[in-house]
Amino acid sequence: MSEPHLLPLLGAPPQERRDAARNRERLLDAAKELVEQVGAHAVTMDAVASAAGVGKGTLFRRFESREGLMAAVLDHSETEWQARVMSGPPPLGPGADAWDRLLAFGRTRLETTLLHAELIREAGRSGARASGAYSFAATHVRYLLSQLGVSGDVPLLAVAILAPLELPILEQVSLDGFPVDRFYDGWVDLVGRIVTPPGAAART
Amino acid sequence: MSEPHLLPLLGAPPQERRDAARNRERLLDAAKELVEQVGAHAVTMDAVASAAGVGKGTLFRRFESREGLMAAVLDHSETEWQARVMSGPPPLGPGADAWDRLLAFGRTRLETTLLHAELIREAGRSGARASGAYSFAATHVRYLLSQLGVSGDVPLLAVAILAPLELPILEQVSLDGFPVDRFYDGWVDLVGRIVTPPGAAART
DNA sequence: GATCAAAACGGACCGCAGTCCGTTTTCTAT
DNA sequence: ATAGAAAACGGACTGCGGTCCGTTTTGATC
Missing domain, CATH: 1.10.357 (Tetracycline Repressor; domain 2)
Incomplete structure (x- = not known):
């Protein structure tokens, strides 16, 4: 008797978990901020991760590279x-x-x-x-x-x-x-x- | 009395020292060899340097990057x-x-x-x-x-x-x-x- | 509200590009 | 041949991108 609680929403990507979404946003904001401040060429991945208060692994999982x-x-x-x-x-x-x-x-x-x-x-x-x-x-x-x-x-x-x-x-x-x-x-x-x-x- | 021993060769770059020239050649050969063998994307600078039997610093001094x-x-x-x-x-x-x-x-x-x-x-x-x-x-x-x-x-x-x-x-x-x-x-x-x-x- | 598997997390870890600086080689001048 | 300065050398060292894997969070199920 139990069905998946929310509409299956045909074929859509499995839906992002809430923490994932939150972190994606934090990371993107941090990145934009840093790019603006120091220029894209000087932005390091460690800096973005720590500015977003998030682990480096997470950053790479979200954005690949x-x-x-x-x-x-x-x-x-x-x-x-x-x-x-x-x-x-x-x-x-x-x-x-x-x-x-x-x-x-x-x-x-x-x-x-x-x-x-x-x-x-x-x-x-x-x-x-x-x-x-x-x-x-x-x-x-x-x-x-x-x-x-x-x-x-x-x-x-x-x-x-x-x-x-x-x-x-x-x-x-x-x-x-x-x-x-x-x-x-x-x-x-x-x-x-x-x-x-x-x-x-x-x-x- | 003593002049520079070889023709001053107007304006020409100060002339490369013999060891420098020799190493440049060794490095270039090693690089070509490696590129051919493993593909350019897989060639590391350390590999080139050691294949040429030369220090890494030398490699970078000759080719910048x-x-x-x-x-x-x-x-x-x-x-x-x-x-x-x-x-x-x-x-x-x-x-x-x-x-x-x-x-x-x-x-x-x-x-x-x-x-x-x-x-x-x-x-x-x-x-x-x-x-x-x-x-x-x-x-x-x-x-x-x-x-x-x-x-x-x-x-x-x-x-x-x-x-x-x-x-x-x-x-x-x-x-x-x-x-x-x-x-x-x-x-x-x-x-x-x-x-x-x-x-x-x-x-x- | 308790349980559980799937998904996400995070930071220690690795490899490589590029730098630094004490040592060695080359070349000129005597 | 010898001395001395300039140039080149080489490898230890640094910083960064990217990975790995044990731990934590989420959200669906009962």
Whole structure:
């Protein structure tokens, strides 16, 4: 006669225990705090654990690795941008035409990448960019490209459009000594060439 | 009366002492050997030092860091490719027209990047890609673009052409599940769009 | 409210990158 | 050949990321 006391909630991950949830929060808060105070590069796992008043083992069980922790911190920050893209005001959000949205996307993407540069670097490839944030961006660009009626291998063109805005590329470039401002203009030119099929009229 | 015994050789780095040079070579050989045997990710600095019969301090003085060492190993491998580009047979080397050279460049660049993927990853950004190899590639592409009479911000277009061939991008992409083969075709399409100005005739 | 298995905890412990500093080698000058 | 300073050497040492495992907490069951 006894059934599991709470709704089985089909297929959902077994539900996190209360202490686990509490500690996850403490750890994330402590991490964000420390990142802000001393910079991501100087944050040690021991420091985070003890600032959160939690054992080191727990920290690693929750976040897998240092990179994983940084990715979690980063993810939190980037979620806000994703929201702006999906449901914020135009031209970034819905409502403007696809071309203008694409340009706004590029500009803000560049800005957030630079803003979170250190965190992105520390998150390494385990991180947000690889899974969450990057595939969101890719999906969005693919969508805009299809709206623009771009022909060809749209997924790959999306990659090409995003690539120059990724941190590793930006880092290599600025070593070659580019002013960042010029970068956006160059990117717009690039996108124009990709979007406008050969033989069509030029774009403004 | 006594002058420095050997030609002062204007401005040249003070010349490496003989033991230093010998040890550098031993270390590099040991490193290459170990990388080959167990894979770059499993090579420890202690292992390299003791395989070379040299102290750890020496290893770090010569190569700065683990990443620096990996970069040195990588550099050695990539030099051969650079030579093919600059003076090998066409279409990669000089002799073919710029468009064909550009395509050959892209294909071989993609190949070598994938071939050396592990080393590139281990070399991190301290490495060859950042300084040596990357700027070589960028310079070459700029040159080919100008040969093709491309208008616009050539240095930036070169960045855009190279970016999708860089490892971090390739890694993100194949997570999205692209077959690698398709990639080259997509890249050719991209380059075509960049090189062919809007309104001009399409390319073969 | 008592019982019990599963899950989470925490800190001692390990391996490796990178530093430090007393010792040895090399090279120049005489 | 010899002396002396500069440069290179090497291995003990430190700090940090990550693991392991005996102990504690949770929450479902009766």
